[in-house]
Amino acid sequence: MDFTGFEVRKCPPTAMYIPNFITSEEEQRILSHIERTPKPRWSQLLNRRLVNYGGVPHPNGMIAEEIPEWLQSYVDKVNNLGVFESQNANHVLVNEYLPGQGILPHTDGPLFYPIISTISCGAHTVLEFAKREDTSLEEDAGADQLAREVRFKLLLEPRSLLILKDTLYSDYLHAIAETGEDVLCDRICNYDLCENTYKIGDHLVRRSPRISLTIRNVPKTSKMKLKFC
Numbered sequence: 092m093d094f095t096g097f098e099v100r101k102c103p104p105t106a107m108y109i110p111n112f113i114t115s116e117e118e119q120r121i122l123s124h125i126e127r128t129p130k131p132r133w134s135q136l137l138n139r140r141l142v143n144y145g146g147v148p149h150p151n152g153m154i155a156e157e158i159p160e161w162l163q164s165y166v167d168k169v170n171n172l173g174v175f176e177s178q179n180a181n182h183v184l185v186n187e188y189l190p191g192q193g194i195l196p197h198t199d200g201p202l203f204y205p206i207i208s209t210i211s212c213g214a215h216t217v218l219e220f221a222k223r224e225d226t227s228l229e230e231d232a233g234a235d236q237l238a239r240e241v242r243f244k245l246l247l248e249p250r251s252l253l254i255l256k257d258t259l260y261s262d263y264l265h266a267i268a269e270t271g272e273d274v275l276c277d278r279i280c281n282y283d284l285c286e287n288t289y290k291i292g293d294h295l296v297r298r299s300p301r302i303s304l305t306i307r308n309v310p311k312t313s314k315m316k317l318k319f320c
């Protein structure tokens with residue numbers, strides 16, 4: 092697919108934002124599958140809850156698990172765009188954020204092929220980016236990172252697909268502020284690609300529950316070894 096029309100031009104390379112990547116019906120189907128996820132499948136964190144599909148990424152290699160068919164169809168939809176170059180995505184992280192919840196500034200680090208694709212469902216959010224100054228910094232950098240200056244932001248509408256790679260993957264932290272509403276400020280740099288027309292200013296957009304599907308490639312995988320005694 093030719094992404095040129097979807098590239099966010101006002102931020103460092105490379106972010107691609109595709110509004111309405113999935114239909115409302117597909118979004119509803121995803122939400123109803125997620126709603127039926129058994130409680131023990133969820134990992135509850137302080138500021139969100141999550142489910143891993145495809146396995147749990149680990150430095151020694153991810154023990155690959157089959158992704159359920161309903162979810163694999165969206166992984167295929169992303170793979171078919173050629174997003175992952177010569178690779179294919181093999182992992183989905185489902186995050187659920189309630190209003191007031193978010194994710195601390197972090198990079199996705201070396202466990203993943205350095206491309207992130209994210210489908211947003213249910214509600215919008217605002218992804219914030221800060222420059223990574225300490226090159227030894229990896230996942231979940233901690234609260235001190237919150238003080239870092241936010242350089243720019245991306246508005247993620249429901250049903251959109253976001254792709255992050257290159258410098259944005261390696262040199263920037265991304266985060267979602269723990270707030271119940273977002274101010275549409277001039278640091279958001281993808282208004283021109285959004286489905287809706289937004290008014291910049293003191294306009295507040297109230298958050299509602301949001302589900303994100305972060306679809307990535309984990310290069311190092313291994314099969315489960317069964318020991319029989």
Ligand SMILES: O=C(O)CCC(=O)C(=O)O
Binds near residue numbers: 209
């Ligand atoms: O929910 C999102 O859009 C971001 C998720 C994320 O950054 C992560 O899981 O590492």
